[in-house]
Amino acid sequence: MNTNVAVDAQNVGKIYGIGNSAVTALGDVSLSIQKGEFFTLLGPSGCGKTTLLRCIAGFETPTSGAIHLSGRDITHTPPNARPVNTVFQSYALFPHLTVAQNVGFGLKMLGKPADEVTKSVARVLALVKLEEFADRFPQQLSGGQQQRVALARALAPEPEVLLLDEPLSALDLKLRKEMQSELKRLQTETGITFIFVTHDQEEALTMSDRIGVMSRGALLQVGTPHEIYENPADRFVADFIGETNFLEGTVADGKVRIGTGDVLDVALKVQTGAVTLAIRPEQVSIVPTGSGIAAKITETTYMGTDTHYTLALDDGSDIVARVQSNTTQAHKVGDAVAIRIGTVQVLQS
Amino acid sequence: MAKPRAFDVTTLPGFTFIAILSFVLLYAPIVTLVVYSFNGGNSVNQWGGFSLEWYVVAFNNAAVQDATMRSLIIALWAAVISTSVATLAALGTTRRGKFKGQTVIYIIINQPLMVPEIVTAVALLIFFSSVKLATGYSGLGYLILAHSAFCIPFAYLPIRARLEGMDTAMETAAADLYATPLQTFRYVTLPLLLPGVIAGAMLAFIISLDNVVITEFVKSAGQDTLPTYMLGQLRRALTPEVNAISTTLLALTIFILIAFALVTKKRN
Ligand SMILES: Nc1ncnc2c1ncn2[C@@H]1O[C@H](COP(=O)(O)OP(=O)(O)OP(=O)(O)O)[C@@H](O)[C@H]1O
Numbered sequence: 001m002n003t004n005v006a007v008d009a010q011n012v013g014k015i016y017g018i019g020n021s022a023v024t025a026l027g028d029v030s031l032s033i034q035k036g037e038f039f040t041l042l043g044p045s046g047c048g049k050t051t052l053l054r055c056i057a058g059f060e061t062p063t064s065g066a067i068h069l070s071g072r073d074i075t076h077t078p079p080n081a082r083p084v085n086t087v088f089q090s091y092a093l094f095p096h097l098t099v100a101q102n103v104g105f106g107l108k109m110l111g112k113p114a115d116e117v118t119k120s121v122a123r124v125l126a127l128v129k130l131e132e133f134a135d136r137f138p139q140q141l142s143g144g145q146q147q148r149v150a151l152a153r154a155l156a157p158e159p160e161v162l163l164l165d166e167p168l169s170a171l172d173l174k175l176r177k178e179m180q181s182e183l184k185r186l187q188t189e190t191g192i193t194f195i196f197v198t199h200d201q202e203e204a205l206t207m208s209d210r211i212g213v214m215s216r217g218a219l220l221q222v223g224t225p226h227e228i229y230e231n232p233a234d235r236f237v238a239d240f241i242g243e244t245n246f247l248e249g250t251v252a253d254g255k256v257r258i259g260t261g262d263v264l265d266v267a268l269k270v271q272t273g274a275v276t277l278a279i280r281p282e283q284v285s286i287v288p289t290g291s292g293i294a295a296k297i298t299e300t301t302y303m304g305t306d307t308h309y310t311l312a313l314d315d316g317s318d319i320v321a322r323v324q325s326n327t328t329q330a331h332k333v334g335d336a337v338a339i340r341i342g343t344v345q346v347l348q349s
Numbered sequence: 350m351a352k353p354r355a356f357d358v359t360t361l362p363g364f365t366f367i368a369i370l371s372f373v374l375l376y377a378p379i380v381t382l383v384v385y386s387f388n389g390g391n392s393v394n395q396w397g398g399f400s401l402e403w404y405v406v407a408f409n410n411a412a413v414q415d416a417t418m419r420s421l422i423i424a425l426w427a428a429v430i431s432t433s434v435a436t437l438a439a440l441g442t443t444r445r446g447k448f449k450g451q452t453v454i455y456i457i458i459n460q461p462l463m464v465p466e467i468v469t470a471v472a473l474l475i476f477f478s479s480v481k482l483a484t485g486y487s488g489l490g491y492l493i494l495a496h497s498a499f500c501i502p503f504a505y506l507p508i509r510a511r512l513e514g515m516d517t518a519m520e521t522a523a524a525d526l527y528a529t530p531l532q533t534f535r536y537v538t539l540p541l542l543l544p545g546v547i548a549g550a551m552l553a554f555i556i557s558l559d560n561v562v563i564t565e566f567v568k569s570a571g572q573d574t575l576p577t578y579m580l581g582q583l584r585r586a587l588t589p590e591v592n593a594i595s596t597t598l599l600a601l602t603i604f605i606l607i608a609f610a611l612v613t614k615k616r617n
């Protein structure tokens with residue numbers, strides 16, 4: 001057993017309900033999360049992120065499979081006996097307790113002496129910069145401050161693993177950005193393993209050491225943000241992480257021929273048959289007619305730094321190009337141009 | 350400016366008349382009762398000047414004192430017992446998954462609201478008389494038990510409402526923070542439930558305090574409560590003393606109901 005593994009999920013499945021009303025929330029998920037890692041579960045609504053988190057926390061028991069924490073089987077351990085804490089999406093702060101009592105709750109339940117609890121609470125409140133709010137009640141705090149209390153409360157008992165279920169989704173954009181770097185800082189300072197749930201791909205890309213992309217109860221790909229972005233395992237991942245163009249093509253003589261008849265020189269894993277090309281908009285550049293694949297501009301969207309051009313190819317397929325706005329050439333709808341394609345991912349169709 | 354409504358009952362013919370009539374029917378008797386409790390004369394319907402003498406008479410009447418004490422003791426015990434049972438029942442019916450026979454359980458808990466009181470009274474009379482024969486015990490215990498039983502649904506309803514309105518994420522969070530199920534109850538569920546428990550206890554107390562029918566059937570000789578004592582007085586000469594006692598009881602009930610409203614409102 002690898003001693004660096006914090007959480008190890010083996011073939012975890014979870015079915016809610018029975019008979020006709022049964023819902024498969026998790027199919028067959030296997031996943032190893034390293035100690036001290038910032039791991040993000042990313043996926044669209046209803047794909048089973050919360051369910052996987054609740055299985056790790058102990059609020060749900062998997063229907064099949066096992067979960068190990070630092071090598072111990074905790075599949076059937078009750079939540080209060082797991083050295084794992086959760087930051088809830090709704091915060092779930094205790095309204096009848098002060099901020100300090102909320103933060104000290106876990107340590108008190110663990111039977112730590114009062115002076116030790118006081119000391120830890122002060123330390124953790126300083127960590128999240130909430131010292132002056134210690135004696136307030138949760139209702140007397142702003143949303144962002146409540147969020148910090150929830151974080152402090154989960155950090156205070158120094159769990160082996162911290163679970164965060166979309167903790168930032170209730171905050172406005174500015175506060176969200178602040179809390180993202182705050183979370184990253186806390187994770188580095190404490191060295192605690194973070195398992196973070198989000199359906200925001202940008203959040204996932206900027207914060208994580210590794211990302212697990214989920215869809216319909218299955219884990220599609222696990223990898224670093226770079227790997228997932230540059231080398232998506234399939235069309236779903238490519239589409240979900242950032243914007244992607246898809247072109248259909250056929251492989252012949254070690255090259256790919258797309259619908260227009262043009263041939264692209266790309267690295268190939270397969271030697272024959274139909275393939276799908278995933279092309280990031282920033283990999284598409286617009287060049288003068290004749291020096292690339294012929295295309296016609298059908299739509300332009302000014303986005304500040306970048307401009308997005310939608311182009312129609314001769315075979316009717318569309319492709320989006322992202323170009324820096326401050327280049328001299330600004331194209332208009334109807335312009336006949338040509339495109340060049342940089343890096344391409346070849347996916348099996 | 351008030352928004353025009355599609356349907357507004359106040360515009361219907363006779364609305365004001367019916368409203369006033371209802372208020373008169375509801376409150377005229379009570380107002381008369383209260384006014385005559387301050388009557389200086391001996392009559393409950395002939396005014397003889399303002400006086401507090403009947404309050405003095407009532408408060409100095411040994412039988413009234415005795416019955417009041419008994420009423421309060423029974424109501425207090427009934428409130429404590431029924432609220433404890435109701436709290437457990439409310440936890441048992443809300444803090445678990447859906448189960449078979451849920452509806453049946455609700456009906457059993459609320460049985461005293463549905464069975465005619467006189468039927469319960471007769472049943473208790475017959476049942477307790479055999480128990481009395483068998484055990485020889487004839488103390489207040491029977492009244493306390495009987496009152497506790499019919500107070501349970503009144504205590505149960507506000508407690509269950511509070512539990513159902515409570516976010517179970519609190520209890521999940523407590524478990525996540527190493528609280529055992531008992532600790533979760535002690536440090537999270539119970540404190541959050543307290544307003545409901547207090548409201549339930551106050552309702553039970555009032556319900557027990559003014560019960561007549563069941564008390565009349567279950568009590569042994571010399572076990573008059575305030576309401577059964579007053580009932581007994583009616584068979585003799587009617588004096589404003591009864592008005593004075595009733596007014597005091599009314600004042601106490603209103604006081605408790607206001608406290609009840611404040612406690613229930615404080616949840617928000
Ligand atoms: N208690 C439950 N009973 C029945 N089905 C459930 C239950 N909880 C979740 N599900 C179902 O399981 C699936 C996965 O739900 P889950 O909450 O894990 O999704 P999620 O990825 O967290 O979604 P979101 O991003 O919207 O929070 C969904 O189809 C959901 O409807």
Ligand SMILES: [Mg+2]
Nearest residue numbers: 049050051165
């Ligand atoms: Mg979720």
